[in-house]
Amino acid sequence: TIRPVRRSYYDPSSAPGKGVVWEWENDSGSWTPYDMDVGITIQRAYEKQHPWVDLSTIGFCYVIDFATMGQINRQTQRKRRVRRRLDMVYPLVSGTLPKSQSWPASPGAATAPPAPTCACPQCLLVMSVKAAVSASGLGAATLQPRKAPPAPPAASKAPAPVPGAKVPDGTAVARSSLKTLASQGGRQQAASTPALGSVVSAASPPGAGSGKASRPGLSTLNRNHLQRLAIAQSRVLIASGVPTVPVKNLNGSSPVNPALAGITGILMSAAGLPVCLTRPPKLVLHPPPVSKSEIQSIPGISHTCRKTTKKQAKKGKTPEEVLKKYLQKVRHPPDEDCTICMERLSAPSGYKGPQPAIKPDLVGKLAKCGHIFHLHCLVAMYNNGNKDGSLQCPTCKTIYGVKTGTQPPGKMEYHIIPHALPGHADCKTIRIIYNIPPGVQGPEHPNPGKSFTARGFPRHCYLPDSEKGRKVLKLLLVAWDRRLIFAIGTSSTTGESDTVIWNEIHHKTEFGSNLTGHGYPDVNYLDNVLAELAAQGITEESLAQEKD
Numbered sequence: 001t002i003r004p005v006r007r008s009y010y011d012p013s014s015a016p017g018k019g020v021v022w023e024w025e026n027d028s029g030s031w032t033p034y035d036m037d038v039g040i041t042i043q044r045a046y047e048k049q050h051p052w053v054d055l056s057t058i059g060f061c062y063v064i065d066f067a068t069m070g071q072i073n074r075q076t077q078r079k080r081r082v083r084r085r086l087d088m089v090y091p092l093v094s095g096t097l098p099k100s101q102s103w104p105a106s107p108g109a110a111t112a113p114p115a116p117t118c119a120c121p122q123c124l125l126v127m128s129v130k131a132a133v134s135a136s137g138l139g140a141a142t143l144q145p146r147k148a149p150p151a152p153p154a155a156s157k158a159p160a161p162v163p164g165a166k167v168p169d170g171t172a173v174a175r176s177s178l179k180t181l182a183s184q185g186g187r188q189q190a191a192s193t194p195a196l197g198s199v200v201s202a203a204s205p206p207g208a209g210s211g212k213a214s215r216p217g218l219s220t221l222n223r224n225h226l227q228r229l230a231i232a233q234s235r236v237l238i239a240s241g242v243p244t245v246p247v248k249n250l251n252g253s254s255p256v257n258p259a260l261a262g263i264t265g266i267l268m269s270a271a272g273l274p275v276c277l278t279r280p281p282k283l284v285l286h287p288p289p290v291s292k293s294e295i296q297s298i299p300g301i302s303h304t305c306r307k308t309t310k311k312q313a314k315k316g317k318t319p320e321e322v323l324k325k326y327l328q329k330v331r332h333p334p335d336e337d338c339t340i341c342m343e344r345l346s347a348p349s350g351y352k353g354p355q356p357a358i359k360p361d362l363v364g365k366l367a368k369c370g371h372i373f374h375l376h377c378l379v380a381m382y383n384n385g386n387k388d389g390s391l392q393c394p395t396c397k398t399i400y401g402v403k404t405g406t407q408p409p410g411k412m413e414y415h416i417i418p419h420a421l422p423g424h425a426d427c428k429t430i431r432i433i434y435n436i437p438p439g440v441q442g443p444e445h446p447n448p449g450k451s452f453t454a455r456g457f458p459r460h461c462y463l464p465d466s467e468k469g470r471k472v473l474k475l476l477l478v479a480w481d482r483r484l485i486f487a488i489g490t491s492s493t494t495g496e497s498d499t500v501i502w503n504e505i506h507h508k509t510e511f512g513s514n515l516t517g518h519g520y521p522d523v524n525y526l527d528n529v530l531a532e533l534a535a536q537g538i539t540e541e542s543l544a545q546e547k548d
Contacts, residue, residue: 008036010036010040014040014043015036015039015040015042015043015044016036016039016040016088018043018086019086019087019088020039020043020084020085020086020088021033021034021039021084021085021088022034022038022039022042022043022082022083022084022085023082023083023085024071024080024081024082025080025081025082025083026080026517027506027517027522027524027525027528028517028522028523028524028525029523029524029528031083037058038055038058038060041053041055041058042055042064043084045064045066046066046084050066051065051066051067052064052065052066052067053066056074061073061074061075062074064082069081069082069083069084070082073492075490075492076492076504078504281513281515282513283510283513283515283516284510284511284512284513284519285460285509285510285511285512286460286511287417287419287429287431287462287511287512288419290417290418290419294417294418295415295416295417296415296416296418297415297416298414298415298416298430298465298470298473300470301414301470301473301474301477304413304414304415305411305412305413305414306411306412306413306414306477306480306481307409307410307411307412308407308409308410308411308412308480308481308483317389319356319379319382319383319387320356320357320358320379322382322389322391322401323364323375323378323379323382323391325400325401326366326367326368326391326400326401327364327365327366327367327375327378328364328365328366328367329362329363329364329365330345330363330364330365330372333345333346333363333372334372336372338350338363338372338373338374338377339371339373339394339395340373340374340377340378340380340381340394341374341377343374345363345372345373345374347361348360348361348374348376349361349374349376349377351374351376351377351380353380354380354383355376356376356379356380356383358375358376358379359375359376360374360376361374361376362374362375362376363375364378366391366393366398366400367400368393368398368400369393369395369396369398371393371395371396373394378391381394386403386404386405386406386444388401388402388403388404389401389402390402390403390404390537397535399536399537402482402537402545403482403484403536403537404482404483404484405482405483405484405485405486405487405503406442406444406445406483406487406488407436407480407483407484407485407486407487407503408436408439408441408442408445408452408454408486408488408500409436409437409439410434410435410436410437410457410486411434411435411436412432412433412434412435412477412480412485413432413433413435414430414431414432414433414473414477415430415431416428416429416430416431416465417429417431419511421462421464421511421512421520421521422512422513422514422519422520422521423520423521423522423523424464424466424469424520424521426466427464427465427466427469428465429462429463429464429465429511430462430463430464430465430469430470430473431460431461431462432460432461432462432463432473432476432507433458433459433460433461434457434458434459434461434485434486435457435458435459436454436457436486436500437454437457438451438452438453438454439451439452439454440452441488441498445488446488446489446498447498450498451498452488452498452499452500453496453498453499453500454499454500455491455494455496455499455500457500459507459509460509460511461507461508461509462508462509462510462511462520463508463526464526468526469526471530471540472526472529472530472533474543475530475533475538475539475540475542475543476505476533478538478542478543478546479505479533479536479538481546482536482538484503484505484536484538485502485503485505486500486501486502486503487500487501487502487503488500488501489501504532504535504536505529505532505533505536506518506525506528506529506532507529508520508522508525
């Protein structure tokens, strides 16, 4: 697969011109830079001292909050950290912008003074291939096979290569340079690198001035040599730290695929582009087949299956009675806003919905966190929620009581399989299988009485069978019983509404790879999911509550 690349230029007053780069924290705890145009948009708002910037105008459903340096997903309300770096120094270009470069170079470009060369392995490779190409005429014969090549000078007549004869000098230059370069990356690379010489000489036309360029046929290309060329060049580039570019179909049954791969590597290297021919990694979603006799129950956890129904937590108490357990009355409200209705606490509540049976000017303080609100606003918020006897502070998310969710009925299975996850070779694997069928939404769901879909079930998830992995499983069982693993809403990946979605507790659904970000190895995953469970009010204390 050949993809175009480009080099962009930006104004010195922009973020890249000032060496500024914005990054967001991914699930593995490392930092990923935003696309350049997104970073410029963020930096522009930051310099204007805006409190936040909405990225929906450029096609992203995120809000960047500069006060907390966080990225907020407008759909799921998930928050990630962001940071601003000032250590990215890009080269400055004065005068007119350079024209786009192509290969072979235009005739006028040949008269320009050569740029000073670098001694890095990539530049050595590029210069050696360029020398080989210019000496053997590979470029003209490959890119323009139907045109006659220019007649060689009389002083440089050379006989056509015959079997057993030595290769031209240019090819020998490429061979010796690649040998030197490969020796820096290891003995194995040096052994396979000389395949370049044989491929170049096989693909190059005779140097005699016959007036016609012979089109190199695929039948004359040695497939093994081409594969060795591609792999050798890849090893050299990988050893020198050059980023890899996957090229597909390297193992095709036809000689066309490896031929194109090998020639592509030569041409792109000669153009000064970092290219590395590799086989793209494979997505491994599931473990090898496991027989029933190999499946084991998890020590310390009873049963291997858990079901949920539509039953909610016992109600019977009015909202006022529920809030009374968590609130303290405030006789003299402070001179600040209620963060629910945004009116002053010293004034009546600004809530305009159905009026609760409580005075709008009463003010209360939550016992644990100390945040103050209108009682009128808290009752309205409780009535608009799950009404399960719990309350969550809208400011700091502190949970009062036992929080439950709206997960539809389903089944959760869990057991041990005799395979290890990447990064956890010292233990087996806990496999969790969630299965939720489609159905009809209940009164606690967004659209009561309307059907909902359940895509992608059964869903397989994986944990290491370690001490911390079993702890996570026990807390996930509590979350399942409290109906907090899934919810009904709009999918952020497909955009489908009224469907079963994950509910802010991340799971690993990739067994043997991490191409999607939902697999292993991920050294921070267990700690991250424990924090997400704690945000739902599920901690080790919850295990004791469940036993009681």
